[in-house]
Structure formats: C-alpha cells, structure tokens
Amino acid sequence: MPAVVVLGAQWGDEGKGKATDQLGSRVDYVVKFNGGNNAGHTVVIDGEKYALHLLPSGILSPGVTPVIGNGVVVDLEVLFQEIDALDARGVDTSKLLVSANAHIIAPYNRTIDKVTERFLGKRRIGTTGRGIGPTYADKISRVGIRVQDLFDEHILAQKIEGALDQKNHLLVKVYNRRAITVEETLEDLLTLAERLRPMVADTSLVLNQALDAGKTVLFEAGQATMLDVDHGTYPFVTSSSATAGGACTGSGVGPTRIDRVVGVIKAYTTRVGEGPFPTELLDDMGEHLRKTGGEYGTTTGRPRRTGWYDAVVARYSSRVNGLTDLVVTKLDTLTGLEKVPVCVAYDVNGVRHDEMPVDQSEFHHATPIYEELDGWWEDISACRSFDELPATAQRYVLALEEMSGTRVSAIGVGPGREATIVRHDLLS
Numbered sequence: 061m062p063a064v065v066v067l068g069a070q071w072g073d074e075g076k077g078k079a080t081d082q083l084g085s086r087v088d089y090v091v092k093f094n095g096g097n098n099a100g101h102t103v104v105i106d107g108e109k110y111a112l113h114l115l116p117s118g119i120l121s122p123g124v125t126p127v128i129g130n131g132v133v134v135d136l137e138v139l140f141q142e143i144d145a146l147d148a149r150g151v152d153t154s155k156l157l158v159s160a161n162a163h164i165i166a167p168y169n170r171t172i173d174k175v176t177e178r179f180l181g182k183r184r185i186g187t188t189g190r191g192i193g194p195t196y197a198d199k200i201s202r203v204g205i206r207v208q209d210l211f212d213e214h215i216l217a218q219k220i221e222g223a224l225d226q227k228n229h230l231l232v233k234v235y236n237r238r239a240i241t242v243e244e245t246l247e248d249l250l251t252l253a254e255r256l257r258p259m260v261a262d263t264s265l266v267l268n269q270a271l272d273a274g275k276t277v278l279f280e281a282g283q284a285t286m287l288d289v290d291h292g293t294y295p296f297v298t299s300s301s302a303t304a305g306g307a308c309t310g311s312g313v314g315p316t317r318i319d320r321v322v323g324v325i326k327a328y329t330t331r332v333g334e335g336p337f338p339t340e341l342l343d344d345m346g347e348h349l350r351k352t353g354g355e356y357g358t359t360t361g362r363p364r365r366t367g368w369y370d371a372v373v374a375r376y377s378s379r380v381n382g383l384t385d386l387v388v389t390k391l392d393t394l395t396g397l398e399k400v401p402v403c404v405a406y407d408v409n410g411v412r413h414d415e416m417p418v419d420q421s422e423f424h425h426a427t428p429i430y431e432e433l434d435g436w437w438e439d440i441s442a443c444r445s446f447d448e449l450p451a452t453a454q455r456y457v458l459a460l461e462e463m464s465g466t467r468v469s470a471i472g473v474g475p476g477r478e479a480t481i482v483r484h485d486l487l488s
Contacts, residue, residue: 384466
C-alpha cells in the first residue's frame with residue numbers, strides 16, 4: 061500500500077482538498093505537513109460545503125486518522141474553532157493527532173504579521189496577517205514555541221520572554237505599538253493547552269509504524285509549488301516547504317517511503333496576493349473566469365487573480381516535485397469558450413524560454429507565448445468517463461498532459477466529491 065503526496069502545482073487553490081477527500085475512503089492516515097491557517101481547502105460532500113483551514117481534509121472521511129505534522133504552525137484558537145464547527149455538523153474529530161514538534165502561533169506573531177505588512181506598503185508580500193511567517197521566522201531563529209512546550213509552564217514562560225525581548229523593541233520603537241507582556245501571552249496559551257494534550261503524539265513514529273504495518277498514508281500540502289519558500293516566486297511566497305520534499309521534513313517520514321507524488325492543477329491558473337503572474341488576465345475574460353470558477357479565497361474571501369493555463373509552470377512543478385500524476389480541476393469552468401489559449405513558453409526581452417527563467421526579474425517581465433485550442437459548449441458536469449467528454453475537451457486535456465510532461469490521472473468537472481473523471485488509479 062502506498063504513501064502518496066498530494067500538492068498544488070500552481071499558486072494554490074487548485075482543489076487539493078477535494079483530491080485528498082476523494083482518496084480519503086481508501087487511505088488510513090492523512091497528514092498535513094506544512095503551512096498553517098493561512099490557506100483553505102474547500103470540500104463539497106452531498107451538496108454541503110466544508111471550508112477547512114488548519115485541519116487536514118482527511119478529517120471528513122470516516123475511519124481516517126488525520127495528522128497535523130511537525131512542519132505545520134498551529135493557531136490553537138483556530139484549531140479548536142474548526143474542531144467545534146465540525147463536531148456541530150456531526151463530523152467525528154476524535155482521531156486527530158498533533159505533532160509534539162509542531163510550532164505554535166503566539167498572539168504576538170499575529171500582531172507582528174499585521175503591522176509589518178502595513179509598514180511595507182507597496183512592498184508588502186500579501187500575507188493573510190495570521191502570524192504564519194513570523195512563526196516560521198521564530199522557528200528558524202530558534203526562539204519558537206513548540207506544542208510540547210505548552211505542558212511545562214516554566215519553560216513556556218522562558219521561551220515567551222526570550223521571544224518578546226526582541227519583538228517588543230520592534231513593536232514599540234519601530235511600529236509605535238504597545239509592548240506585549242509575558243503574562244498575557246502565557247495566559248492565552250495555557251488556557252488552551254489542556255484541551256490539546258490528548259491529541260499530542262510523536263506523529264513521526266505513528267506514521268512510520270503505520271507504513272510498516274501496510275497502512276496507506278496520504279500527505280496533504282498546504283499552499284503550492286509556486287509559493288514554496290525555496291522554489292516559488294520569491295519573495296512573494298509562503299514561509300514553508302510546499303513541495304514534495306516538504307512532505308518528508310514536515311512529517312518525519314523519509315523520502316524512500318514515498319510512492320506517488322500527485323500534483324493538483326487547474327485547467328487555468330489563479331493566484332492570491334502579490335507577485336509575478338505571466339498569464340494574468342486583467343480584462344473581462346479574467347472576470348469571467350473568476351465568476352464562473354468562484355475564485356474567491358476560502359480563508360480571506362479575497363478575489364483571486366485569474367489567467368490562462370501555464371504549461372511552463374506545470375513543467376517546472378513536475379520537475380521540482382518529481383510528479384507521477386496530475387489531477388486537472390475545474391475543467392467545467394472553461395465550458396462555453398470558443399478558443400482556450402494555453403501558455404507554452406515565455407518571451408523575455410525577445411528571447412524564448414520554454415522552461416522557467418532562472419532570474420526572478422526575468423520571470424517578472426515574462427510575456428506568455430500562447431497556443432490556442434478549440435473550446436466546447438456542452439455541459440460536462442455529468443461526465444464520469446473520459447470518453448464522455450466532448451472531443452475538443454478531450455484534446456484540451458491531452459494537450460495539457462503532453463505540454464506538462466506528466467500524465468493526467470483525474471479530471472474535475474464540478475465542485476462535488478463525485479464530479480470527477482478517473483483515468484488512472486492514484487493508489488495503485
């Protein structure tokens with residue numbers, strides 16, 4: 061039985077939650093290995109919409125053990141709000157495990173995030189203001205707070221004091237804000253600690269033992285490849301490793317145990333936040349894709365930037381992740397278009413680039429080179445096999461497959477769990 065990584069192959073919001081949920085009934089563990097509550101997954105089951113931010117999508121599948129790995133940063137208030145909301149809807153959340161090594165988002169991290177973005181002005185990154193980046197910065201600076209620290213009040217107080225020594229100088233002297241006290245932060249975190257205690261585990265040990273026992277483990281990425289802190293459009297990226305390598309570092313499972321790497325990619329492209337986006341449409345067609353595709357952020361409600369499919373990005377994602385499969389989502393959004401352009405390369409100052417430019421400045425100035433494919437008018441939302449798709453829709457998918465260099469194993473034709481065409485089994 062395999063270990064499978066599911067990740068975003070563009071700038072996020074590709075439909076990873078739905079892909080994970082569809083596999084949920086056939087896996088034993090679903091692990092979130094990076095990010096925090098700065099991104100959301102929307103899953104539709106029997107017409108009911110579930111918006112998840114911090115919890116793994118697998119929590120919606122009965123029998124699955126959902127795991128928050130060590131690579132995640134955890135806002136305890138958000139965690140318990142999501143748990144309570146799901147409990148109220150009859151979802152069993154009792155199996156949730158949280159890594160003792162995951163880092164905690166302290167209240168001061170949220171404050172720093174918000175005031176820094178305002179201070180940056182035009183140079184802002186476009187964060188959600190939820191304290192994700194500052195928490196990862198604390199982790200790398202070795203002044204972070206881990207889940208395990210919550211259960212030793214003395215150590216917790218020392219760590220908070222060490223973190224605030226620097227942060228209060230920044231808040232007071234640079235941002236003209238009030239200082240934050242150790243006592244108020246300590247109280248905020250200790251109030252929630254005991255509720256968390258039963259969920260805490262050595263999740264690396266749990267997952268490796270599960271694989272040893274022949275269980276199936278699915279690793280679910282937050283964010284996406286082009287937002288990865290190393291491989292994305294830096295500095296307009298997230299603060300964690302959202303590529304396949306992050307599944308190993310963020311869960312404590314070695315790379316030799318990973319069997320499949322599945323990239324989820326839209327039939328067009330979207331992006332939230334600042335940063336370069338070569339195929340972005342700033343016209344009526346961009347608005348059409350936004351409205352037809354419901355392109356508004358799950359977490360923030362922000363309108364997403366929209367553009368045509370970018371095969372250069374797809375090839376890059378395939379390479380840096382070692383993708384074995386693609387899941388193409390939202391093909392139905394393109395219904396009704398006479399022609400569908402696809403970006404096959406970039407023009408940068410008169411030079412053609414078939415692969416991602418090494419220089420971020422060149423990428424910022426890249427102009428897409430398009431090929432136009434024929435569109436279709438038929439409603440495809442009821443199609444459940446590839447042969448049922450209109451001939452032009454089939455050709456569109458096959459063209460994306462060839463351009464992207466990775467086989468298309470599944471195609472989303474609607475928001476519901478059942479609205480999927482499966483060409484190859486992702487777990488075999």
